[in-house]
Amino acid sequence: MAVALVCGGVVYTVGERHEDARARSVAPQTPGGSQSTKPSKTAAAVAALRVAIDTILLRRAQAVQTGNEPLFLADIDPANKKLVAAQKVLFANLVEIGFTELGYSQAEERFNPAVLQAHGRTTYLVRVLMRYQIPKVDITPVTTELGYTFVSQAGRWVLTDDDDLDNDLGPGAHQEAWDLGRIEVLRGPRVLVVVEKGDTKRGRAIVTEASEGLAEVSAYWPRKWRGSVFVIALDETNVRDARFADEDIESAASAGSTFSSLPGQDTADGTVAGAYIVINPNERDRVDEILLSHETTHVATADLGGYEPLWLAEGAAEYVSWRGIEAISGPGEVGKWEQDVIDEALPAMSSLPDDAGFYQNSTDVYGVSWLAVRYLVQRLGLDHVEDLYEDMAMHGTDQASRDRILLSRSGLTEATLWTSLQTYQPQR
Structure with missing residues (x-):
């Protein structure tokens, strides 16, 4: 199925992109042995497309950092009311988390015939890297991934879907705490807890238990770890890479790694930066400092490798x-x-x-x-x-x-x- 990328009047289909790539790989050699470097119209179209999408991604990050909801929603397909509503929730969550660093960047374009059929000839499906840092939690910026679907409408690109690629991304992608409904953030010294909006009493109790668990790790494990604990206690069975509805149903909690570089991005294993604790939703009322001291030990040693x-x-x-x-x-x-x-x-x-x-x-x-x-x-x-x-x-x-x-x-x-x-x- 053809996909048209409309940039400056140039229509660039999937087939043409493949032909263009093939032509470049067998391009005539100049007398000096180098390939011709004259850019094609289709290559210029792709460059223009990537600039347009990069600009949208920059606006989204800027909107979160400045608390500007209209700017965050400006590039959403207005016809997709469900997506607009979900993006409003996402924006509120991201602002409530409060990032010291936040950015989105394009990785590679992806192709999915069903997505193309659903969204039409001007579909652009791309894997996006979200790089962020939560203050007092992430010692270094970390990366997660998303899949965005853009379409061209009246000469401008708009985001029309954000989950078309979910099944093709890594474990836990698009399943971060802020992706799963409206949240509430509660804080203590070196502790950050996320619960559903309005679940304040439970969140405060978990902050207390997490603080005591952190104190036990400081007392009983020699490493002088200065990081903080991020505890996610939502009514969700799939959060990050913890899948409590599957093989981990008996686990009360899981400490899942964060990555400064994702597996396959720079190295096969990626670079572990730390870990977040996810509580089994069936165990949220039984969380205590013993459980959290166990999981916090994993967090305190996660960045070692x-x-x-x-x-x-x-x-x-x-x-x-x-x-x-x-x-x-x-x-x-x-x-x-x-x-x-x-x-x-x-x-x-x-x-x-x-x-x-x-x-x-x-x-x-x-x-x-x-x-x-x-x-x-x-x-x-x-x-x-x-x-x-x-x-x-x-x-x-x-x-x-x-x-x-x-x-x-x-x-x-x-x-x-x-x-x-x-x-x-x-x-x-």
Whole structure:
């Protein structure tokens, strides 16, 4: 199906764009060996189109930063009343979050026959990168992605849809907290909580619990992390990359990574900048500092790289949360669970929990991971375990690297660590 890009009177179809690209790839060589650089009319049309879309994206960012709703809505297709209403909600949410940095940029054009059929010959479907920074939450600007559909109307481009590409984008794209209905933002020192508009009481309670959880991480994990906690507690099962309606239905919360560079943008894995906590909507009334100290440990270590094995990541988070339990209830409850892990979970396994299938494992992999970290703390000391964690998170890109780091820092391999757990006698 042809797609016309109307710029300065030039109609540039999908087929012509492909032909133009092919022609450039086999363009005649000049005597000096270089290709002819004379721009085609179609190339000029594409350049004009991209300038027009860039201008719209700049206006949208400027509108949020200046609180100018009419400017934000100026480039929306007025015939799409549903989109206009949704964009009003989005604008209010973005202003309420309050970004220190916000920008939108075009990535690459996409083609979808169904979208073209729905919107007509002048459709331009493009993946857009949203780069932003939330004050006191994002230490560095981070990136998420969107899919925008533009059409040309009476000589100007307007946004006519913002979800046509959702199924083709990365996990969690167009599922940020501000994308999912009107929100309310509540703040505490180093804590930001998002709930539905009007859910103020619940939001304040979560701010209190998150603040206590953050204090436990500061007390029980050696890394001097100065970041803040962003907690999203909405009545939504799909938020960011947390999909509680699917495999994570049993999880009470999830700490999902943020990226300063998305996977595939500059490197295959991307660059992790931090993490946000998303609460399972079914667990919002049971959120406490123990749960949030676990998730905040993940947030406090997220920017290290994320290459540590899951048994170490989850074991460290459980270590911090159970230190909090011990501070409240005394050592008896901790000792009871430790003995349960030794008596029941260890015999059901033959090695440390593997990354593959970790979260689907019916055995108490969290308990075994916690026991392994407890053992390492007693053997090495907490500061050395934290150093081990950082080294693993930054450099444990494959099993050989993990084995080398663990052996050099503890004198153990994963196999000998597992063997040691079989004869582990806890210090009571």
